[in-house]
Amino acid sequence: MTTPLESATEPTSQSNSDEIARREFRLFKWGTLLALALGCAWPLTLNLVDPDLWGHVQYAQDWLAEGQLPRTASHTFTAEGYRWINHENLAELALAFGHEHLGGTGMLVAKCLVGMAVVLSMVWIAVCRGTNPYMAWVWMLVVTTNLQPFFLLRPQLLSFVYCALVLVILDRAFCHWHEQRTVRWPVVWMLPVVVALWVNSHGGFLAGVAIIGAYLGGRILELIINRKNVAWSKAGHLALVGVACLAATLVNPYGLELHRWLATSLTQPRPEITEWLAPHPSDPVFWPWLAMLGIAGGSLLATSKRRDWVEVVILLLVVWQSAMHLRHVAFVSLLCGYWIAPHFQSAMGCLLPSESTNGGKFALSPWMRRSAVIALLVVIALQSFALDERLKRFPVDRGLYPVDAIQFMADRHLDGKLVASFNWAQYAIAALAPDVTLAFDGRYDTCYPTEVVDMHFDFLLGEANGKRWRGPDSGPIDGRRVLKYGEPELVLIDRLYEHPRSIMRAEGEKENPDWVLLYRDRVAEIWGRSYRFDDPTSPDYMPLSQRVQDPSPREGEVPWPALPIRSESNQLASENPQAVQSDVQL
Known part of the structure; x- marks a missing residue:
């Protein structure tokens, strides 16, 4: 027989137990997100020295010391007086600034933070498209693993940043496209500004211009195909944005001369340069790249979400380029990071319980819940220690x-x-x-x-x-x-x-x-x-x-x-x- 005192204390005890379980569940959820984020950070802390880093810093220092941009080859006796078209000026200035004010460790930390900012923007876009944050972070592990071989201190980093900006701008500018065919024009007009910066930072701007052109061209084609009364003013406006992006490529110290050099350079094979060769099974990036393509392709086939044919076509074109040139694998990774996560979740199914499941608490005994939380905290501590050790060393x-x-x-x-x-x-x-x-x-x-x-x-x-x-x-x-x-x-x-x-x-x-x-x-x-x-x-x-x-x-x-x-x-x-x-x- 239950006494009145016992009956009064049982609900209170049960309530306290439920509150503790909910706290442990929240701690485990946030801890899992942190562990996934730290797992994504690890590939971005790659501390290998790029052979060209010394030169990038030196050329920027020469420019600053002389007070003007060198127009002819320097530090050479075989090309003295020969024209020099340096398409990486802003990147070299950034690297020289980092060397002068941050040092090796500071540059590695800054590189990791820049990379994580790109990854966070991918997660943000994925969540905006209806993806569970956990599934988004799991997909980011695949993306960052493929970015790792290319994530050195080199001008190519700015190409990754600008490509990320372009993809964010396109997503936000066309976020209501499929429902209402509307465009956020103030956002889309940021594209030429990004291109003007990109053209002075790295030759990867050509990939950016190609992605922008294909994306805007695809949207114009949709307007023509899907509407009885074609919105010619909207199509013309999009075309004008594309023309402005092309014009922005002329905002560089060399004008059209840069484009003439690129036209000549890109038509010449470069079998001596590894990054311009096709991926090979002996390359460290080959199997992660193949796995990413397999997961992305399977996700697009199995998804129940709407597939954006413009995004799919662009992704296939860049995949084709990556199959020809190893260095384009990084751009495939970026596109997959922004566009595949919702389809990945749909294909995988909803694997994570919602907060309302079981009243928001673990379906585990208290000691198992606490053991799981402790194990997760140990994992986070080990990840943090490993990251710290790697970021402290920039060895030659x-x-x-x-x-x-x-x-x-x-x-x-x-x-x-x-x-x-x-x-x-x-x-x-x-x-x-x-x-x-x-x-x-x-x-x-x-x-x-x-x-x-x-x-x-x-x-x-x-x-x-x-x-x-x-x-x-x-x-x-x-x-x-x-x-x-x-x-x-x-x-x-x-x-x-x-x-x-x-x-x-x-x-x-x-x-x-x-x-x-x-x-x-x-x-x-x-x-x-x-x-x-x-x-x-x-x-x-x-x-x-x-x-x-x-x-x-x-x-x-x-x-x-x-x-x-x-x-x-x-x-x-x-x-x-x-x-x-x-x-x-x-």
């Missing part, structure tokens, strides 16, 4: 970059005209300019004639099993031509490439060699002109005791930018007593 790997070889050149005051491996050239510019000028670097054909581009890859790759593309005026493949053109005095080669190693080895084994080995380690070799470094009467003569052959592995890392420590003493030799002249063949 001594096994991938010629950190020790560059230090050797600085210690020995080696100057003059340098032929450097493609991926190391801009590091050499930042570390050794103005004492050293380069034969060729990562600016490619923005400031180098085709003849110079081809002779460098002749030296680096040779025939490459017939996979090369060369200009019609470049003549036959000749790997030794780069050693004569412009009379270079130094050569820095990456030992991963056998072709330049064999050329330099043959040069050094001649009876009267033109080149002599000055430095060799597991990563790099430095060769110098014999008349300058092997002649005892030369002021630059380097005796055998000062030349280095060091067979030890190049382990460890140094913080970016890994510039050499300038010293009057022979620092490298004193720190590495075993690194003396020897006959060791590495």
